[in-house]
Amino acid sequence: MRQYVLKRLLLMVPTLLLVSIIVFSLTRLIPGDVVVLMFEEKAYGKDLEALRAQLGLDKPLYIQYSTWLGRVVQGDLGESLWTKRPVMEEIRRRLLVSVELGIMAIVVALCLALPIGVFSAIRQDTVQDYAARSTAILGLSVPGFWMATLVIVMPSIWFGWAPPLQFTAYNQNLWQHLSQFIAPAIILGIASGASIMRLTRALMLEVLRQDYIRTAWAKGLRERRVVLKHAFKNAMIPVITIVGIQIAQVASGTVIMETIFGLPGMGRFLVDAIYQRDYPVVQGVNLLIAAIIVGVNLLVDVTYAYFDPRIRYQ
Numbered sequence: 001m002r003q004y005v006l007k008r009l010l011l012m013v014p015t016l017l018l019v020s021i022i023v024f025s026l027t028r029l030i031p032g033d034v035v036v037l038m039f040e041e042k043a044y045g046k047d048l049e050a051l052r053a054q055l056g057l058d059k060p061l062y063i064q065y066s067t068w069l070g071r072v073v074q075g076d077l078g079e080s081l082w083t084k085r086p087v088m089e090e091i092r093r094r095l096l097v098s099v100e101l102g103i104m105a106i107v108v109a110l111c112l113a114l115p116i117g118v119f120s121a122i123r124q125d126t127v128q129d130y131a132a133r134s135t136a137i138l139g140l141s142v143p144g145f146w147m148a149t150l151v152i153v154m155p156s157i158w159f160g161w162a163p164p165l166q167f168t169a170y171n172q173n174l175w176q177h178l179s180q181f182i183a184p185a186i187i188l189g190i191a192s193g194a195s196i197m198r199l200t201r202a203l204m205l206e207v208l209r210q211d212y213i214r215t216a217w218a219k220g221l222r223e224r225r226v227v228l229k230h231a232f233k234n235a236m237i238p239v240i241t242i243v244g245i246q247i248a249q250v251a252s253g254t255v256i257m258e259t260i261f262g263l264p265g266m267g268r269f270l271v272d273a274i275y276q277r278d279y280p281v282v283q284g285v286n287l288l289i290a291a292i293i294v295g296v297n298l299l300v301d302v303t304y305a306y307f308d309p310r311i312r313y314q
Helices: 002-027 032-038 048-055 061-075 087-122 127-141 144-158 174-208 211-218 222-261 267-276 281-308
Strands: none
Touching: 002 281, 032 048, 032 211, 048 211, 061 281, 087 127, 087 174, 087 222, 087 281, 127 174, 127 211, 144 174, 144 222, 211 222, 222 267, 222 281, 267 281
């Protein structure tokens, strides 16, 4: 196990290196020039070339990339072009918000998807099964930004109430702080849970047709024991994979939810940085998100051994 984890950690290096190259290149393809934008905003200086040299943008791209990568290796993601604050410090202030929203969304997805998927499988082709499958398709089909807009607009029209859009820190009011995550977490959780539910149902149906399950039924074991102890655990390995993929989807979905619901997380920070052509921020946030996703995939692979003791990492 230790050797396997070490190899996977070493494989993360070329993966993140490739991500850094892609992110660095794509940020330079964003239409517009940050120097011109800052000059128009009269943020710094009055001379374009002097400002470009001050920001280090007058050098060739390969030199800019090597300089930035050298700082990243040392744990320094650079400084924001606008605020002159370290990018890591800016991310640290916003990371907790995004992590909190992501965890709540995944919890909602699992709490909805796993029980419904199992129930739909053991009640195959019943009214409950058709209702669950139809709901899952609806959750996959409806865009999250549309649901978020309805959650904000419709209650205000019908009931004169709208979800809180002004962020409240946990040390100010804990309940109000948690309540502002409920709506976006449910919206993100429904979209992710729909995929997990459909896969759980399909895998449970496959496992329930196995000979050892028929043997368990023939022994007179209770339905709860057969389903949870024998079938559910064996069906979970592919589900763990899709959960890891859904974490990446939730990470991308937080960008939209944080923007709509006014949450000061990394997603909203990234959108603002793109509008301002703040290259170090865009690069740093994307690289950090990629590192989190790669780390989660490693954790998912290691988790396989718990659900299937036959898996060995040699």
